[in-house]
Amino acid sequence: MSKISRRKLITTGVxxxxxxxxxxxxxxxxxxxGLIPPDSGGLYGPGETLTYAAxxxxxxxxxxREFNRxxxxxPPFANEVAPLGEAFKRLQEGAFAGWRLAVDGMVARPASFSxxxxxxxxxxxxxxxxxxxxxxxxxxxxxxVPLSHILNAVGTLPHARYVVYRSxxxxxxxxxxxxxxxxxxxxxxxxxxxxxxPVAFGGPLRLRVPRQLGYKNVKYITSLTVTDxxxxxxxxxxxxxxxxxxxxxxxx
Amino acid sequence: xxxxxxxxxxxAAVPATTVRSRHSAVVRVTHWITTLxxxxxxxxxxxxxxxxxxFYWGEAGNVLTPPLFKLPIPAxxxxxxxxxxxxxxDQNGWSRYLHFQSAWVAVLTGFVxxxxxxxxxxxRQNLLPARADLTRNGLASVIAQHxxxxxxxxxxxWSYNVLQRLTYLLVIxxxxxxxxxTGLAMSPxxxxxxxxxxxxxxxxxxxxxxxxxVSVFLVLFFLVHVVMVCLAGFRNRVRAMITGLPAARMxxx
Numbered sequence: 001m002s003k004i005s006r007r008k009l010i011t012t013g014v015x016x017x018x019x020x021x022x023x024x025x026x027x028x029x030x031x032x033x034g035l036i037p038p039d040s041g042g043l044y045g046p047g048e049t050l051t052y053a054a055x056x057x058x059x060x061x062x063x064x065r066e067f068n069r070x071x072x073x074x075p076p077f078a079n080e081v082a083p084l085g086e087a088f089k090r091l092q093e094g095a096f097a098g099w100r101l102a103v104d105g106m107v108a109r110p111a112s113f114s115x116x117x118x119x120x121x122x123x124x125x126x127x128x129x130x131x132x133x134x135x136x137x138x139x140x141x142x143x144x145v146p147l148s149h150i151l152n153a154v155g156t157l158p159h160a161r162y163v164v165y166r167s168x169x170x171x172x173x174x175x176x177x178x179x180x181x182x183x184x185x186x187x188x189x190x191x192x193x194x195x196x197x198p199v200a201f202g203g204p205l206r207l208r209v210p211r212q213l214g215y216k217n218v219k220y221i222t223s224l225t226v227t228d229x230x231x232x233x234x235x236x237x238x239x240x241x242x243x244x245x246x247x248x249x250x251x252x
Numbered sequence: 253x254x255x256x257x258x259x260x261x262x263x264a265a266v267p268a269t270t271v272r273s274r275h276s277a278v279v280r281v282t283h284w285i286t287t288l289x290x291x292x293x294x295x296x297x298x299x300x301x302x303x304x305x306x307f308y309w310g311e312a313g314n315v316l317t318p319p320l321f322k323l324p325i326p327a328x329x330x331x332x333x334x335x336x337x338x339x340x341x342d343q344n345g346w347s348r349y350l351h352f353q354s355a356w357v358a359v360l361t362g363f364v365x366x367x368x369x370x371x372x373x374x375x376r377q378n379l380l381p382a383r384a385d386l387t388r389n390g391l392a393s394v395i396a397q398h399x400x401x402x403x404x405x406x407x408x409x410w411s412y413n414v415l416q417r418l419t420y421l422l423v424i425x426x427x428x429x430x431x432x433x434t435g436l437a438m439s440p441x442x443x444x445x446x447x448x449x450x451x452x453x454x455x456x457x458x459x460x461x462x463x464x465x466v467s468v469f470l471v472l473f474f475l476v477h478v479v480m481v482c483l484a485g486f487r488n489r490v491r492a493m494i495t496g497l498p499a500a501r502m503x504x505x
Contacts, residue, residue: 047352048349055441055442058441059441063444064440064443064444065444067311071311073316075316076316077316080331129312129456131438132304134304135300135303137312137456137457138314211444212441245345246348247349251439251440252438252441
């Protein structure tokens with residue numbers, strides 16, 4: 001017995017030491033390769049970090065499933081939105097001719113694009129699934145400009161790590177990492193199911209991130225900021241979602 | 253005394269039977285970690301579910317889609333037509349954070365347990381039913397014994413009967429893998445990396461519906477498990493799963 005106990009003690013010690021140093025190495029590698037989400041602090045930080053890190057390693061380049069035209073939800077479900085303010089209504093009266101998407105931050109050529117200019121960029125159309133964290137979903141065809149095209153147009157600087165995007169509804173802003181920002185299916189969407197993007201679905205401009213849940217797909221976007229750190233935005237948790245208790249990364 | 257077996261001189265003096273543990277340390281530790289994470293997953297799973305207590309089959313589904321079925325309960329979101337005049341408090345934020353964190357704990361613990369089970373022969377020795385027990389007569393006699401609510405025989409404090417073995421194998425190798433799979437299949441990022449994991453199930457809403465049913469089976473197992481532990485002697489069975497020693501007679505001896 002005693003020999004086994006001593007051997008067990010030594011084994012346990014070795015395993016514990018290896019485990020602790022393994023964790024330290026993993027943490028430093030994770031930081032270097034951008035596998036730590038901005039809401040990694042707090043009670044639920046460990047789970048969130050494991051999810052984000054695992055999915056970044058597994059899904060960096062994977063493409064969201066695209067569906068056939070006959071799988072489009074008829075009719076799609078427009079989620080409720082907070083009342084749209086005066087500024088939105090004025091732009092709506094002018095058929096959104098005055099709507100602009102400003103791009104600034106870590107870019108070589110900050111710019112501001114009108115809807116017409118964005119529609120003139122090479123577009124992409126895709127039929128993808130949009131799932132809400134509540135459990136419901138719909139499939140729709142989305143038309144828009146790949147975010148990567150806009151980022152290339154303004155010249156993203158090499159140190160850029162995140163893109164922050166904001167709605168005209170000031171309490172709704174989000175951010176994604178460059179893996180999602182440069183992903184070919186991440187669109188600045190201006191059309192849906194063959195026509196203009198309806199206001200109820202986020203028109204005139206909505207960010208479509210098909211590999212993440214609905215709340216990352218911000219409606220009525222007006223500005224993008226490219227950055228290397230999220231600490232200066234809001235409470236530094238990455239977006240408005242963690243500030244109201246929801247995960248920053250919503251690939252689940 | 254349990255700790256005397258760790259002393260350097262006592263090994264020969266203590267009869268072998270008293271040092272034998274009913275459950276090994278790995279089984280005991282993983283059992284209780286799994287219990288805690290299962291309860292956290294259950295509570296948070298219910299919280300998430302009540303935000304949309306409707307179920308669909310296929311890829312997509314929402315309040316404009318006819319449901320496969322809906323639960324007759326109020327919802328935590330006003331837009332779901334439930335027939336109730338009120339909306340439950342919405343607890344989705346922390347529930348989702350805790351649900352996924354508990355899932356990680358359960359899955360990592362499961363890996364340790366399954367690795368241990370194969371490596372040490374735990375599954376073969378303790379959970380694989382003997383061929384003789386799998387006959388119609390063998391199964392019938394155990395079922396009859398359960399139906400008459402006969403007290404567990406003394407040797408059952410040391411070994412599982414054939415029904416227990418089959419049930420535990422079903423939970424470990426069928427229900428847990430299925431609940432993990434159907435859970436992952438709801439993730440839009442996982443669906444992009446492993447599309448077949450979703451399409452094989454019939455779509456993302458099908459995955460959600462199946463996740464619900466597998467969870468119901470796990471809850472049924474949990475309830476029956478607790479009832480059986482109570483019938484078999486709650487204190488002794490729980491003591492065995494905490495300390496490894498099944499019966500109080502050890503201390504009296």
